[in-house]
Each structure stands twice: as structure tokens, then as C-alpha cells.
Amino acid sequence: MFDLEKVREDFPILARKVYDRPLVYLDNAATTQKPRQVVEAMVDEYYNVNANVHRGVHYLSQQATDLHEASRERVRAFIHARSTSEIVFTRGTTEAINLLAYSFGEALVHEGDEIVVSTMEHHSNIVPWQMLCQRKGARLKVIPMREDGALDLEAYASLLTARTRLVSCTQVSNVLGEVNPVEEIVRIAHEHGVPVLVDAAQSVPHIEVDVQQMDCDFLAFSGHKVYGPTGVGVLYGKETWLDRLPPYQGGGEMIQTVTFEKTTFNGLPYKFEAGTPDYVATHALACALDYVTALGIENIHEHERQLTQYALEQMRQVEGLHIFGTPQAAVISFQVQRGGHIIHHLDMGTLLDRLGIAVRTGHHCAEPLMHRLGIEGTVRASFALYNTRKEVDALVAGIRRVAQMF
Ligand code: PMP
Numbered sequence: 001m002f003d004l005e006k007v008r009e010d011f012p013i014l015a016r017k018v019y020d021r022p023l024v025y026l027d028n029a030a031t032t033q034k035p036r037q038v039v040e041a042m043v044d045e046y047y048n049v050n051a052n053v054h055r056g057v058h059y060l061s062q063q064a065t066d067l068h069e070a071s072r073e074r075v076r077a078f079i080h081a082r083s084t085s086e087i088v089f090t091r092g093t094t095e096a097i098n099l100l101a102y103s104f105g106e107a108l109v110h111e112g113d114e115i116v117v118s119t120m121e122h123h124s125n126i127v128p129w130q131m132l133c134q135r136k137g138a139r140l141k142v143i144p145m146r147e148d149g150a151l152d153l154e155a156y157a158s159l160l161t162a163r164t165r166l167v168s169c170t171q172v173s174n175v176l177g178e179v180n181p182v183e184e185i186v187r188i189a190h191e192h193g194v195p196v197l198v199d200a201a202q203s204v205p206h207i208e209v210d211v212q213q214m215d216c217d218f219l220a221f222s223g224h225k226v227y228g229p230t231g232v233g234v235l236y237g238k239e240t241w242l243d244r245l246p247p248y249q250g251g252g253e254m255i256q257t258v259t260f261e262k263t264t265f266n267g268l269p270y271k272f273e274a275g276t277p278d279y280v281a282t283h284a285l286a287c288a289l290d291y292v293t294a295l296g297i298e299n300i301h302e303h304e305r306q307l308t309q310y311a312l313e314q315m316r317q318v319e320g321l322h323i324f325g326t327p328q329a330a331v332i333s334f335q336v337q338r339g340g341h342i343i344h345h346l347d348m349g350t351l352l353d354r355l356g357i358a359v360r361t362g363h364h365c366a367e368p369l370m371h372r373l374g375i376e377g378t379v380r381a382s383f384a385l386y387n388t389r390k391e392v393d394a395l396v397a398g399i400r401r402v403a404q405m406f
Helices: 004-009 036-048 059-079 093-108 127-136 153-159 182-191 239-244 279-295 297-316 345-354 367-373 389-405
Strands: 087-090 114-118 139-143 164-170 196-199 218-222 233-237 255-258 263-265 321-323 331-338 360-362 378-382
Touching: 036 279, 059 087, 059 233, 059 279, 087 093, 093 127, 093 164, 093 196, 093 218, 093 233, 114 127, 114 153, 127 139, 139 153, 153 182, 164 182, 182 196, 233 239, 279 297, 297 321, 297 331, 297 389, 331 345, 331 389, 345 360, 345 378, 345 389
Parallel strands: 114 139, 114 164, 164 196, 196 218
Antiparallel strands: 087 233, 218 233, 255 263, 321 331, 331 378, 360 378
């Protein structure tokens, strides 16, 4: 599919050692490592292009603006949006959701209205809606989850009422690796005339995302989880929706004219982009998307699918190891039991770290899901395009070694 060893050379950090051991980086759901192509694009832009965008008549400003706007087009093509007017740059998924919760909420949510989220949401897709509900006297409703980790779609359909204003749901769970049937979720919501926001933070790096095919009304993702830099993300919104919504923050860029009496706002997408954007990061994000596209998102998906399958097979052979849900994406959450006791996730994570293996432990910013599972936390291994079977072997050997200590 692609030359894994060659690809790994693009990521210098993968060659480093921790505690004098080769780094095995399996915390990709938290953030991915960056290829040279992305880092070098940032260095090059700061060294050779840097100027503020949109406002300058001079050469550098125009060049920086061209790079920034070309990145918007790159994002549009990557998620198959109709128009660049539908691509709003944000700081990340969290800011994209807060933007929508504020803007949509101010305009369209009133006392007694309802917002629907799912059991397996990241806090970023719960708290902004909760805050909105508190501001407006609205109600947060939750799609339940079945024992196998799938959302209960029948229960979901029955949650929707004439007061439902929006459904916001993750496409891939950052804890369970569950891939939710977002097209179906959107279809059911649309039958009730309700728009849907898809949290694509964990799907964009792994599977082809096509907003038109999904027919979602809004979608959010973060650059840093798809091999791009931190500090940049995207809110996609159908033009017909974004047109109806008020701005989120006020400031430069988002205005047309300002007097002390009145301000008129810029058109889409700038209406939602107050202040100087992180134009270096947007360009670097485009480079990251180019990198992914050059390898082929289908190839990345297939590589990660095989790796996840392999990891599941190996991990299931470890005595006392329990896997949560039914992982279908490159995320595996687990606990290990020894001598009738569960090895605390923090102990497992800390001891694996000493072996050079970076995993995440805890509630993974999904405390309500932990409550549903009746646990405090898990150990989570998450894979990216550059992970290998050898690294999975190292993880499994590490888990066995830690387990023997207990
Ligand atoms: N949603 C999901 C499903 C996530 O996994 C994450 C990051 N862990 C977020 C939202 C928040 O992303 P960010 O911190 O980049 O804004």
C-alpha cells in the first residue's frame, strides 16, 4: 500500500529514544506526529513569506493570503464541501463546536428546546451544549449506547421531538473506536427537520469524509490529529445554515464597515473568523492533507484496519485483558485484570511508558461514557499511518510484562 519504513523517515520524532528505548508512540488519538513536509512548510513560511493576510497590498501579504486561501480550497476538496464559503478556520474541534453552540444557540435555541448528543461524546461535544442549555433554559438529551458499544438508533429516533433544535454526534469514538452510522443519524434527524453536527476529530485522520454524501449540516475537526499543526481546525457548515447564523466573535476580518453606531458583517466564511488567523498553520494543515492524499486515505485506512485487527488478536490472547466496545477504527481501550484485581490504568500507563511505549490513560475526556461503562478509566492505544506490527508486538509484550509484576 505504501512503504512504511520510508514513510516513517518522514517523521523524525519516531526515531528518538525515551528512557534509552525506541519510542513506540501509540497516543495518536490525542495528537499525531508531524511529517517533515508539514514542519518545513511552517519554517519556510515564517522565514520567507510571513505577513498578515487579507489586509496588505504588498507582495508578502498577497503571497501569505494566497497560501491561506489555497488552504481553504484544499480543506474544501478534502472533505468534499461544495464551496470554500463553507470552510471556517478555527483553533480546533473544540473551538468549532463552541462557535456553533454560541452562534446557532443565540439565534435558534430558546427555552424548552432540546439539543441531542450521544453517550460517547468527548467533553468538547458535551460542555458547550450544556452551557448553551443553561443560558437558554434548554434541555440536553442523550442517545443511549448498547452493551456492544453501538448507539441505540431506535432510542435515538424516539428522542427527537418538535422541540429538538440540533443533534451533535461523533463519527468515531475517541475511546471505543466505534464508528457511528452518521449517514443514518443525519437521515433520521432530517426526517424531523433537525440539523446535525458531526464531530469528525477522530474520523478525518482515518477514513474518507464526504460532507455531501453524509449530508451533515455541520462538521468539525482538528488539524493536529491529522498530521497538521496545533492551533488550527475547521468548522464546515452548509452555506444555507451559516448564512442564517450570527457571528461568534467580533473584531477585525469579520466586518464589512464599522462606525460607532453600527457594524455590518463580512460575508462567508469571514463573518466567523475574527482577528488574525493562524495563516501559517492553515497552510501547514493543507500540506498535511496533501501528505495524507499522496499516501491515499483508503490506503491509510486499510493499513490501520489491518494493524488494529492484528492488535486485537494479539491483545485478546493476554490473560485477563478486557477490551471495551467493538473497535472498528484505530483506537483500542482496555483494562487488565490480575489476581482478581484490575491493574489501575495509571499504573499500566506509567510502566508501559518506562518501556518506551506511549499510551493514554484515564477518562479520555469522556467522563459520561466512563460512568456508562461503570469504570474510572482505561488504557488506550491508538494507531496512525506510521505504526507497525513490531510496535504492536512491543505493546503486547509490554502489557504482559507489566501484568507479571502484579
Ligand atoms: N472530539 C473528539 C472525538 C476528540 O477525540 C477530541 C480530541 N481528543 C476533540 C473533540 C477535541 O479536539 P481538540 O482538543 O483538538 O479541540
